Amino acid sequence: MRASALQVLLTNSEEEVLPLLKRVVEAEQAYPVLGLALEALSFYDIETAEKYAKRNIEDKSEYITNSLMTVFAATGKAEYLSYFHEKLQEVTLYQLFDFFEKYTAYVEMLPSQNWEEAVLVLSNMALDSGEDPYKKFFCVNALLKLKDSAKAKEGQPYMILAEDIKNKLKDIKNSETDPLLKMRYSEMDIE
Numbered sequence: 001m002r003a004s005a006l007q008v009l010l011t012n013s014e015e016e017v018l019p020l021l022k023r024v025v026e027a028e029q030a031y032p033v034l035g036l037a038l039e040a041l042s043f044y045d046i047e048t049a050e051k052y053a054k055r056n057i058e059d060k061s062e063y064i065t066n067s068l069m070t071v072f073a074a075t076g077k078a079e080y081l082s083y084f085h086e087k088l089q090e091v092t093l094y095q096l097f098d099f100f101e102k103y104t105a106y107v108e109m110l111p112s113q114n115w116e117e118a119v120l121v122l123s124n125m126a127l128d129s130g131e132d133p134y135k136k137f138f139c140v141n142a143l144l145k146l147k148d149s150a151k152a153k154e155g156q157p158y159m160i161l162a163e164d165i166k167n168k169l170k171d172i173k174n175s176e177t178d179p180l181l182k183m184r185y186s187e188m189d190i191e
Contacts, residue, residue, distance in 0.1 A: 087099065166191065169188075173188075
């Protein structure tokens, strides 16, 4: 109910909404309301949203994680890459779409040196024979998206990254033993 009321209030002007959002993130404990307020606050005042999101960074609840990822991704700061990698280990089947959408958009905002860590984490997970096949598939899709994004960016570091990602994708494709994943990977344009 409070989350629905907050959504209605968000249609007001920034001058009216900003103080309300700050009060909500200071006092609210219900995850749906807090999450909505954090995400909305990140559009108006990213520094304040980040400050309040950091207060909840140790919270393991999946009900707040998505909102925290939204805020941390919006900062564009590399310091949150480890948070995303921790959550990658915990993400459930139902969270895969949202997680990987936010994760790849976040990595694309980072400087090229931070991409290397992300590419390594994704490729290692995609190569892990004990990993969930859906998660492996999403890792490969994220790598494909990052490869294409690196190709579109200017500069030698991104060209090297694109080539490195392409080689990792070839390794993943050649190493895969799951018949369904092998079929899916054969349909992908790795070049």
